[in-house]
Amino acid sequence: MYSVFMSTPERLIESTRELLWERGYVGTSPKAIQQHAGAGQGSMYHHFAGKPDLALAAIRRTAEEMRATADAVLGGDGSAYARIESYLLRERDVLKGCPVGRLTMDPDVIASDELRAPVTETLDWLRDRIAGIVEEGRSQGEFTDALVPQDIASTVVATVQGGYVLARSSGSPAAFDTAVRGLLALLAAARTPPARS
Amino acid sequence: MYSVFMSTPERLIESTRELLWERGYVGTSPKAIQQHAGAGQGSMYHHFAGKPDLALAAIRRTAEEMRATADAVLGGDGSAYARIESYLLRERDVLKGCPVGRLTMDPDVIASDELRAPVTETLDWLRDRIAGIVEEGRSQGEFTDALVPQDIASTVVATVQGGYVLARSSGSPAAFDTAVRGLLALLAAARTPPARS
DNA sequence: GTCTATATCCCGATAGAC
DNA sequence: GTCTATCGGGATATAGAC
Numbered sequence: 001m002y003s004v005f006m007s008t009p010e011r012l013i014e015s016t017r018e019l020l021w022e023r024g025y026v027g028t029s030p031k032a033i034q035q036h037a038g039a040g041q042g043s044m045y046h047h048f049a050g051k052p053d054l055a056l057a058a059i060r061r062t063a064e065e066m067r068a069t070a071d072a073v074l075g076g077d078g079s080a081y082a083r084i085e086s087y088l089l090r091e092r093d094v095l096k097g098c099p100v101g102r103l104t105m106d107p108d109v110i111a112s113d114e115l116r117a118p119v120t121e122t123l124d125w126l127r128d129r130i131a132g133i134v135e136e137g138r139s140q141g142e143f144t145d146a147l148v149p150q151d152i153a154s155t156v157v158a159t160v161q162g163g164y165v166l167a168r169s170s171g172s173p174a175a176f177d178t179a180v181r182g183l184l185a186l187l188a189a190a191r192t193p194p195a196r197s
Numbered sequence: 198m199y200s201v202f203m204s205t206p207e208r209l210i211e212s213t214r215e216l217l218w219e220r221g222y223v224g225t226s227p228k229a230i231q232q233h234a235g236a237g238q239g240s241m242y243h244h245f246a247g248k249p250d251l252a253l254a255a256i257r258r259t260a261e262e263m264r265a266t267a268d269a270v271l272g273g274d275g276s277a278y279a280r281i282e283s284y285l286l287r288e289r290d291v292l293k294g295c296p297v298g299r300l301t302m303d304p305d306v307i308a309s310d311e312l313r314a315p316v317t318e319t320l321d322w323l324r325d326r327i328a329g330i331v332e333e334g335r336s337q338g339e340f341t342d343a344l345v346p347q348d349i350a351s352t353v354v355a356t357v358q359g360g361y362v363l364a365r366s367s368g369s370p371a372a373f374d375t376a377v378r379g380l381l382a383l384l385a386a387a388r389t390p391p392a393r394s
Numbered sequence: 395g396t397c398t399a400t401a402t403c404c405c406g407a408t409a410g411a412c
Numbered sequence: 413g414t415c416t417a418t419c420g421g422g423a424t425a426t427a428g429a430c
Contacts, residue, residue: 008395023304026224029423041425043396051424097302104365105294105302107220116366123366147382154363154372155379161362162355168301169313169320175351182352185344186383205413227406238407240414248406 001038009047011037016058021099025055025106025115056115062099063118067125074129080137081187084130084156088180094173097164127153144190152187159183198235206244208234213255218296222252222303222312253311259296260315264322271326277334278384281327281353285377291370294361324350341387349384356380 002011015037019028030051034044048054073087100122109115131153137143163176199208212234216225227248231241245251270284297319306312328350334340360373 024221024223024302026221027304030425031422040396040398042398042427045425046395101359101362101366102302104362105221105299107224110365116368120366120368123363127363144386146386148379151375151379151382153379154360154376155356155383158356158359158363158376158380159352160355160359162298162358162360163351165298165301165358166320166324166351166355168307169298169317171313171317178348179351179355182345182348182350183355183383185348186352186380186387189341189343190383190386226404228404237414237416239409239416242407243413 001036008037008039008043012039012044012047012054013057013061016054017062017099020055020058020062020103021096024102025109028055030054052112052115055109056118059100059103059109059115059118063122066098066100066122070126071129074133080133080140080142081191083133084187085184087130088156088160088184092176094164094167094176095171097168098161101161101164123157127157129153130156141192144192147190156183198233205234205236205240209236209241209244209251210254210258213251214259214296217252217255217259217300218293221299222306225252227251249309249312252306253315256297256300256306256312256315260319263295263297263319267323268326271330277330277337277339278388280330281384282381284327285353285357285381289373291361291364291373292368294365295358298358298361320354324354326350327353338389341389344387353380 002014006014012033015033016028019032019036023032028051030041030044033054034041037044044054048057069090070087073090074083076083076086078086100119103109103115103119109119127150131149134143134147134149134152138145138147138149159179163179166175166179167173169175199211203211209230212230213225216229216233220229225248227238227241230251231238234241241251245254266287267284270287271280273280273283275283297316300306300312300316306316324347328346331340331344331346331349335342335344335346356376360376363372363376364370366372
């Protein structure tokens with residue numbers, strides 16, 4: 001399943017990431033992880049204390065990767081609107097859902113402060129990052145002063161997370177795109193008339 | 198757990214609804230349902246073919262209830278904006294998430310056409326219902342013609358679904374409210390200047 | 395580090411007595 | 413309609429050999 005040059009702990013973490021994404025924490029068993037990683041029972045428990053420990057390593061890595069990806073897009077060139085647009089239109093595995101956001105629906109993740117922490121931190125970071133861009137756009141006169149950066153940023157993040165829900169419900173990525181199109185139209189309407197990019 | 202006047206099948210369905218809401222399909226076992234309902238093993242399998250059969254009855258009822266609740270709010274008085282605002286601000290058990298939307302993150306629900314159908318139908322119905330209101334607002338000159346009803350309606354539904362994600366991530370209903378506030382500000386900006394309610 | 399064996403419990407269901 | 417018994421398998425480890 002993985003390159004022979006990848007160490008056993010590494011294969012275990014990567015396997016856990018994929019299974020958490022596909023089936024969630026509750027739906028992922030140690031046995032399934034071992035089979036996916038091509039590792040034995042004893043091997044897994046030698047490197048990790050148990051399922052929660054391994055899941056924590058996997059979730060942390062997924063969270064970090066998501067922050068890096070988002071930061072690269074949001075830190076690009078262009079107006080505030082353009083950068084938010086880039087983020088909203090970036091390529092996504094829409095039907096698989098958000099590997100971080102989906103964990104909020106996992107009762108065992110939410111019940112554990114340790115497992116939930118990377119999720120909270122990542123979504124908070126993303127919202128603040130976008131809020132900063134909205135604030136920039138506002139001070140440049142691109143957006144109306146009426147917009148509250150934190151509120152708009154929350155709406156942007158929520159639309160993406162909810163877009164995944166609509167896509168998975170309908171079985172088509174188009175539902176995600178439709179929600180994003182609506183948000184972009186609303187954001188465009190909130191731009192001040194003079195300055196267009 | 199329930200009134201003695203509720204029949205066993207009824208208690209089983211209601212218990213399943215609550216457990217599906219709290220723990221999802223994968224995280225809900227027949228045994229847990231039986232204990233919650235105060236019913237025995239044999240009793241459950243007498244009234245229902247198995248876990249999927251019982252879950253289907255529970256999901257259908259939850260979906261129907263959600264449509265009725267939403268329809269009551271969306272069919273109220275006032276401008277298009279006012280009715281969408283009422284929907285967005287209606288009371289919710291925010292930290293528990295959406296009992297319908299959360300099912301889209303359940304791999305076994307998505308894998309089953311029968312179990313997924315009520316979810317798809319409900320979210321589609323909701324989007325169309327809201328799109329009709331946006332269309333009304335547009336033809337009344339309340340909203341810019343630039344708004345595409347289906348797109349805006351998808352954004353509204355997505356913001357709500359994503360709002361649940363943000364709330365559960367942060368452990369506070371306030372995150373939901375923030376996203377809604379942002380959306381309402383954007384919708385307000387898309388209203389045509391002359392007609393205000 | 396990795397393997398197999400073992401343990402205890404739960405899962406989802408069936409069978410048949412009452 | 414409800415109960416208990418039973419089933420084959422999986423969940424989540426621990427123990428100890430190699």
